[in-house]
Amino acid sequence: EAGVTQFPSHSVIEKGQTVTLRCDPISGHDNLYWYRRVMGKEIKFLLHFVKESKQDESGMPNNRFLAERTGGTYSTLKVQPAELEDSGVYFCASSLGGDASNSPLHFGNGTRLTVT
Amino acid sequence: DQQVKQNSPSLSVQEGRISILNCDYTNSMFDYFLWYKKYPAEGPTFLISISSIKDKNEDGRFTVFLNKSAKHLSLHIVPSQPGDSAVYFCAASVWTGNQFYFGTGTSLTVIP
Numbered sequence: 001e002a003g004v005t006q007f008p009s010h011s012v013i014e015k016g017q018t019v020t021l022r023c024d025p026i027s028g029h030d031n032l033y034w035y036r037r038v039m040g041k042e043i044k045f046l047l048h049f050v051k052e053s054k055q056d057e058s059g060m061p062n063n064r065f066l067a068e069r070t071g072g073t074y075s076t077l078k079v080q081p082a083e084l085e086d087s088g089v090y091f092c093a094s095s096l097g098g099d100a101s102n103s104p105l106h107f108g109n110g111t112r113l114t115v116t
Numbered sequence: 117d118q119q120v121k122q123n124s125p126s127l128s129v130q131e132g133r134i135s136i137l138n139c140d141y142t143n144s145m146f147d148y149f150l151w152y153k154k155y156p157a158e159g160p161t162f163l164i165s166i167s168s169i170k171d172k173n174e175d176g177r178f179t180v181f182l183n184k185s186a187k188h189l190s191l192h193i194v195p196s197q198p199g200d201s202a203v204y205f206c207a208a209s210v211w212t213g214n215q216f217y218f219g220t221g222t223s224l225t226v227i228p
Contacts, residue, residue: 004159031214040125042118043160043205043218056215091159095214104150105216107159 002026004108006092012114018080021111023092025074030097032075033105034067038088046090049075050097061086082115089113119143120208122219130227135193137222139206142187146208146217151180151191154203154221163204164191167211196226 005024013019025032034046046065047057051072060067064083069075079086089112093105121140129135141149147168152160166173166180166189173180179192193200206219 009157033216035218040220042120042220043207045215045217048214050214093159104162104165105160107152107161109157109159 004092004094004106006090006108006111008111009109010112010114012116013082014116015084016081018078019082019113021077021079021090021092021113023075023077023108025092025094026106028096029094029106030072031095031103032069033093033095034075034077035091035093036088037091037110043091046077079113082113084115087113087115117142118219119146120206120217120219122206122222124222125220126223126225128225128227129196131198132195135191135196135200135224135226137191137193137204137206137224139189139191139219140187141189141206141208141217143208143217144187145210147211148209149180149182149189150207150209150216151178152205152207152218154205160205193224196224198226198228200224201226 007022032049035043037043045059048055049069066078089110091110093107095103150165151163153163154160164178182189203221203223205221207216209216
């Protein structure tokens with residue numbers, strides 16, 4: 001079974017540019033999450049999809065961030081325009097569904113975003 | 117406001133000894149707790165979990181203890197091995213929920 005895959009693994013962009021991160025969850029996983037970790041800080045929740053619907057986007061920092069999951073398969077997270085404070089590692093995770101108790105998160109390896 | 121706290125950023129332990137990683141939480145609604153392990157350049161991987169109806173869960177060398185009254189949990193690794201060197205994240209959720217809250221991680225180094 002293929003795991004959660006994220007692309008690119010690294011991205012270096014200048015302030016003001018646009019970057020799009022992609023996540024392919026484990027096949028059959030309805031739940032898809034985006035998290036971000038800024039250096040040394042906690043892994044912070046950004047948003048949660050159930051299939052193609054946004055279940056919870058309370059962690060999205062501001063309207064420069066846009067996440068989509070068309071067709072309920074892969075997801076993209078676009079940052080436009082990027083700011084210096086957006087730098088960090090962006091993790092995608094997926095889970096089968098149902099409650100947290102029977103469906104632990106499976107993480108991808110993350111995209112390290114550096115905004116200069 | 118951080119709801120899950122790991123106050124020790126790092127820990128060093130001799131091979132063969134016990135490693136104890138600690139985690140505190142503030143939200144009394146949390147009733148499901150997990151530990152994840154993360155190697156450099158990889159995503160976190162699920163290690164072990166515990167629900168609030170238990171105070172201990174064991175899986176091989178890994179044991180998680182939960183003290184609900186103190187809102188505290190700990191991960192014990194016995195015996196510690198060099199391959200256990202990684203960053204360990206504590207996470208919490210509501211049993212019927214779908215959002216997980218993570219701590220800042222503790223970097224464990226097991227010295228051969």
